Amino acid sequence: MKVLLKSKIFLILSIISCFFLFGCKANVYSDLKNGDLLFVTAKESGLSGAINNVTQKQKNVSFDHVGILEKNKEGIFVLHAAPKGGSQKQNLLDFLKDQANDGQRVVIYRLKPEYQKTIPQAIQKAETMLGKPYNFNYILDENSYYCSDYIERAFRQDHIFKLEPMTFVDPKTGKTNEFWEEFYHNKNLKVPEGELGCNPNGLAASDKLNRIKEL
Structure with missing residues (x-):
C-alpha cells in the first residue's frame, strides 16, 4: 500500500513538474513579437571571429548572424539566410537548438514603435526570398544572400537599414x-574593400532598434 501511494505521489509530482517546465518555456517565448530580430553572438575564431574582427561596433557584445521572427497560427519561425540551407524558414526551437549546439547565444532586438508598421511588408518580402x-562571397548578389543582406533587403522598401562601405581591415593592425x-585569394577575388554591404553588428547598432532580452 505504501509503495503504491509513493508511486502515485511521484506520478503527480512528475506531471506537475512537466506542466511547470513547459509553462515556463511557453512564457519565455510568449512575449516575442512578429518581426523581432534574433541576433546570434559571434565566436572568437574562424569565419565568425573574422566577421566580428572587422565589424564589431559594441564593446560588450558582438554578432555574426541575424534572422527575423515570424509568428502566425502555424507556430513561431525564424526567416534567415545561413550557410547550411541558404534562405530558409526554420522553427524557432530548432533555430535556438542549432545556436546552442554551436555554443552561441541569441539576443532579441525589436523595432521601435514608430517603425513597427514596416514589419508585415518586411516579412512578406522575406518570404519571397526563401x-x-x-552568398559565400559576401558581395551583394541578386541571386544569393548572406544573413544581414537578407534582413536588409526585407526592410529595404522602408529604409530601415542602410548599406555602407564594407571594410576588411583589422583595426588593431590597420591592414587587411x-x-x-x-x-x-582562394576564391580568385579581390577583397571588396569599400564596396556596399552590411553585417549583423551594423544592423544591431541601428538607432531604430531596442534590445529586448537574451533567450
Whole structure:
C-alpha cells in the first residue's frame, strides 16, 4: 500500500513538474513579437571571429548572424539566410537548438514603435526570398544572400537599414585582416574593400532598434 501511494505521489509530482517546465518555456517565448530580430553572438575564431574582427561596433557584445521572427497560427519561425540551407524558414526551437549546439547565444532586438508598421511588408518580402542559396562571397548578389543582406533587403522598401562601405581591415593592425585576405585569394577575388554591404553588428547598432532580452 505504501509503495503504491509513493508511486502515485511521484506520478503527480512528475506531471506537475512537466506542466511547470513547459509553462515556463511557453512564457519565455510568449512575449516575442512578429518581426523581432534574433541576433546570434559571434565566436572568437574562424569565419565568425573574422566577421566580428572587422565589424564589431559594441564593446560588450558582438554578432555574426541575424534572422527575423515570424509568428502566425502555424507556430513561431525564424526567416534567415545561413550557410547550411541558404534562405530558409526554420522553427524557432530548432533555430535556438542549432545556436546552442554551436555554443552561441541569441539576443532579441525589436523595432521601435514608430517603425513597427514596416514589419508585415518586411516579412512578406522575406518570404519571397526563401529558397535562394547562401552568398559565400559576401558581395551583394541578386541571386544569393548572406544573413544581414537578407534582413536588409526585407526592410529595404522602408529604409530601415542602410548599406555602407564594407571594410576588411583589422583595426588593431590597420591592414587587411589575414583571414579575409586568404579567403578572397582562394576564391580568385579581390577583397571588396569599400564596396556596399552590411553585417549583423551594423544592423544591431541601428538607432531604430531596442534590445529586448537574451533567450
